[in-house]
Amino acid sequence: MRCNFRDMEHECVVILPAQHYCEKGCVRREGSEKKYQRKMFEDSFPPAGIVQREEASMEEAIAGHCQGCFNLADVMYFSKKGCEAVAEDEVTQRFSSEELVSWNLLSRTNADLHHVSWQLTIVWVVGILIRYCLLVPFRVYITLFCEQLHRNENVCMSISYRIKCWLSNQVQMICATLGVRCVGGLVHFHNRENKPRGGGICVANHTSPLDVLILASDGCYSLVGQAHGGLLGLIQKSCMQTSQHVLFERSEMKDRHLVRKKIREHIADKAKLPILIFPEGTCINNTSVMMFKKGSFEVGGTIHPVAIKYDPRFADAFWNSTKYSMMTYAFNVMTSWAIVCNVWYLPPMIKEEEEDAVHFANRVKAVIAARGGMSVLPWDGGLKRKKVKESFKEEQQKKYCQIVTENGSVGNRNVC
Amino acid sequence: MGSAHSVPAEMRELADRTGFTSEQIEHLHRRFKQLSQDQLTIRKENFDSIPDLEFNPIRGKIVHAFFDKRNLRQESDGLADEINFEDFLTIMSYFRPIEMNMDEEQLDRFRKEKLKFLFHMYDSDHDGKITLQEYRNVVEELLSGNPHLEKESARSIADGAMMEAASICVGQMGPDQVYEGITFEDFLKMWQGIDIETKMHVRFLNMETIAHCY
Numbered sequence: 001m002r003c004n005f006r007d008m009e010h011e012c013v014v015i016l017p018a019q020h021y022c023e024k025g026c027v028r029r030e031g032s033e034k035k036y037q038r039k040m041f042e043d044s045f046p047p048a049g050i051v052q053r054e055e056a057s058m059e060e061a062i063a064g065h066c067q068g069c070f071n072l073a074d075v076m077y078f079s080k081k082g083c084e085a086v087a088e089d090e091v092t093q094r095f096s097s098e099e100l101v102s103w104n105l106l107s108r109t110n111a112d113l114h115h116v117s118w119q120l121t122i123v124w125v126v127g128i129l130i131r132y133c134l135l136v137p138f139r140v141y142i143t144l145f146c147e148q149l150h151r152n153e154n155v156c157m158s159i160s161y162r163i164k165c166w167l168s169n170q171v172q173m174i175c176a177t178l179g180v181r182c183v184g185g186l187v188h189f190h191n192r193e194n195k196p197r198g199g200g201i202c203v204a205n206h207t208s209p210l211d212v213l214i215l216a217s218d219g220c221y222s223l224v225g226q227a228h229g230g231l232l233g234l235i236q237k238s239c240m241q242t243s244q245h246v247l248f249e250r251s252e253m254k255d256r257h258l259v260r261k262k263i264r265e266h267i268a269d270k271a272k273l274p275i276l277i278f279p280e281g282t283c284i285n286n287t288s289v290m291m292f293k294k295g296s297f298e299v300g301g302t303i304h305p306v307a308i309k310y311d312p313r314f315a316d317a318f319w320n321s322t323k324y325s326m327m328t329y330a331f332n333v334m335t336s337w338a339i340v341c342n343v344w345y346l347p348p349m350i351k352e353e354e355e356d357a358v359h360f361a362n363r364v365k366a367v368i369a370a371r372g373g374m375s376v377l378p379w380d381g382g383l384k385r386k387k388v389k390e391s392f393k394e395e396q397q398k399k400y401c402q403i404v405t406e407n408g409s410v411g412n413r414n415v416c
Numbered sequence: 417m418g419s420a421h422s423v424p425a426e427m428r429e430l431a432d433r434t435g436f437t438s439e440q441i442e443h444l445h446r447r448f449k450q451l452s453q454d455q456l457t458i459r460k461e462n463f464d465s466i467p468d469l470e471f472n473p474i475r476g477k478i479v480h481a482f483f484d485k486r487n488l489r490q491e492s493d494g495l496a497d498e499i500n501f502e503d504f505l506t507i508m509s510y511f512r513p514i515e516m517n518m519d520e521e522q523l524d525r526f527r528k529e530k531l532k533f534l535f536h537m538y539d540s541d542h543d544g545k546i547t548l549q550e551y552r553n554v555v556e557e558l559l560s561g562n563p564h565l566e567k568e569s570a571r572s573i574a575d576g577a578m579m580e581a582a583s584i585c586v587g588q589m590g591p592d593q594v595y596e597g598i599t600f601e602d603f604l605k606m607w608q609g610i611d612i613e614t615k616m617h618v619r620f621l622n623m624e625t626i627a628h629c630y
Contacts, residue, residue: 074558075474075534075537075538075554075558076534076612076615076616077615078472078473078474078478078558079474079477079478079481079534079537079616080511080615080616080617080618081468081472082469082472082474082475082478083478083507083508083511083618084468084618085466085468085469085471085472086451086463086466086469086478086482086508087444087447087508087618087620088447089466089467089468089469090468091467091468092450092451092465092466092467093450096450379467383467
C-alpha cells in the first residue's frame with residue numbers, strides 16, 4: 001500500500017465563530033450573562049453547524065494521489081463523510097423547530113432547562129402568568145365567537161347570488177382575521193398591489209396551517225391540500241360548505257391526476273377565486289425552502305409567489321405533525337407570546353416557453369426564499385416521511401467507480 | 417427552573433475522555449436526541465432518517481461501526497443493540513482532528529486508535545484478521561454501483577491488494593505458504609509513514625463564540 005498522499009489541509013484546529021451576526025448591534029460576551037441584541041431577522045444569517053465540510057468534491061479528495069486506482073484509504077473518505085452526516089445534516093434539522101439564538105422565555109424552546117439566574121426565573125414565571133392567565137382566556141373567547149360567526153355564514157338564502165358571494169367572501173375574511181387574532185397574530189402585509197387575482201395560482205412556503213389563516217384574512221382563496229382528520233378535519237369540512245376547495249390524499253396517485261385536472265378547470269375561469277397551493281407538500285420549519293413539486297407549475301396560468309416569514313422570537317409557528325397533534329399545536333400557539341409574521345406579495349411570474357416545469361419551480365422558489373430571508377434546499381420535503389430513493393445512492397457509487405476504474409476497465413495498476 | 421440536564425461533573429468527565437468541549441457536547445446531545453426521537457438510546461433504525469448517509473456506499477459498515485462493541489472501548493465483543501449518548505460521543509471522538517498540543521506518545525496513541533477503528537470496519541467477523549473474503553466484501557460494496565464492473569473485476573482488485581499487503585508484511589512467500597489475513601500489527605505496518613490524520617478527521621467547529629461585532 002505504498003502511495004504518496006498529498007496533504008489535503010493544515011492539521012490545525014480552527015477556532016471559528018460558530019455564528020455569523022448581522023452588522024449592527026450584535027454583541028455576545030462570554031460569561032454567565034450573555035446578553036445581546038439582534039437586528040431584524042431578515043439580515044441575520046442562519047447559525048453555522050458543528051461540522052465544517054470540505055469544499056473538495058469526491059474526485060479531488062480521492063483521486064488526489066492516482067487516478068484509476070483503488071486504495072485502502074478510500075474507505076477513510078467514505079467513513080469520514082458518514083460521520084459528518086451522522087453529526088449533522090441539512091435536511092432532518094428542517095423537520096424540527098428552529099434553534100433560537102436567544103431564549104424567548106417559552107420553556108418549550110429551551111431544550112435543556114438549566115438555571116441561569118434568579119432574575120431570569122422571575123421573569124419567566126411572570127411570563128407564564130401573563131400567557132396562561134391573561135392571553136389564553138381572551139383568545140379562547142374570540143375563538144368561540146369566531147366559530148359562531150362561521151356557522152351562521154350560510155344564512156340569508158333569499159339574497160341574489162352575486163351579493164351572496166360577495167357577502168360570503170367578506171364574512172370569510174372577517175372570520176380569518178378574527179382567527180388570526182385568536183392565536184395572537186400580528187401580520188404585516190407588504191406589496192399589496194401584487195395580491196393574487198382570479199384565475200391565478202398563489203404559491204407560498206409552508207410552515208403550518210396558520211399560513212392559510214393568515215393569507216385568508218387578506219383575500220379569498222380556493223384551497224388545495226391534504227385531507228386531515230381530527231380537529232383540522234372538522235375545520236376543513238366546515239370550510240368546504242362555503243367555498244370550493246380541493247382536498248386529496250397525499251398517497252393516492254389517482255388523486256394527484258384528479259387534482260391537476262381540477263386545478264386546470266378552476267384557473268380557466270377568471271371569475272373564480274385564485275387557488276392557494278403549498279408546493280413543498282409539507283410543513284417545513286421556516287428556516288429554508290425545500291423542493292417545490294412541479295405539479296402546480298405544469299398547468300400553466302400565472303403564478304403569484306408569496307413569501308411568509310415568522311418571527312421566532314415570539315412563538316414557534318412550525319407544526320411538527322409527527323410530534324404534535326393539532327390540538328397540542330393550537331394550545332402551544334395560544335400560549336405563546338404572539339405570532340408575528342411578515343407576508344410579501346411578489347410580482348406574478350409566468351413559465352417561459354422553453355422552460356420546463358422543474359426549472360420554473362426552482363425559479364419561483366429562489367424568489368420566495370430570497371424575499372423571506374431563507375436558504376434554498378434542493379431536497380424533497382417528503383423525506384420527512386419517506387426514505388431517500390435508491391437511485392440517488394447508486395449515482396454516488398457510480399461516480400466512485402469511475403474514479404477507480406478509469407473508463408470502466410480494470411487496469412494493471414489498479415492497486416497502489 | 418428545572419435541573420441541569422447533565423451534571424457538570426459528568427460533562428467534564430465526558431469532555432476529558434472524548435476531547436470535545438462542553439458546548440460541542442451539548443450540540444451533539446441535541447443531535448442525539450433528534451436522531452433517537454427523544455429516547456435515551458439509539459438503535460440501527462434511527463440511522464435510516466439521515467438522507468446524507470443514504471448516499472454512502474459503505475453505509476452499512478458505518479452504522480455497524482457505531483454498534484461494534486470493540487469500538488465502544490468495552491472489553492467484550494459483538495454488536496450492541498442500542499447505544500446511549502456516551503457511546504455515541506465515543507465513536508464520534510475517533511474522527512477528531514489532532515491537536516497542536518499533543519506530544520509524541522499521544523499522537524501515536526491517537527493514530528493507533530483511528531487505524532484500529534478502520535481495521536474493525538474491515539474485520540467484520542471479529543476474529544482479529546482481515547481475510548481475503550472480508551477485503552473483497554469492502555471492495556465490492558464500494559464498487560457495487562457500477563453496472564459495467566463485474567464481480568470478477570472487483571475480486572481481482574481485492575486479490576491484488578491482498579498480495580501487495582502480504583508482500584509488505586511477510587516478505588517473499590513460498591509457493592505453498594498461505595497468507596491467512598492481515599492482523600492489526602500488519603495493518604499498522606502498512607500504514608507506517610503514511611499520513612492518515614488528514615484523511616480521517618471531521619472538522620468539529622469550536623462552538624464557543626468569541627465574535628464581537630458592532
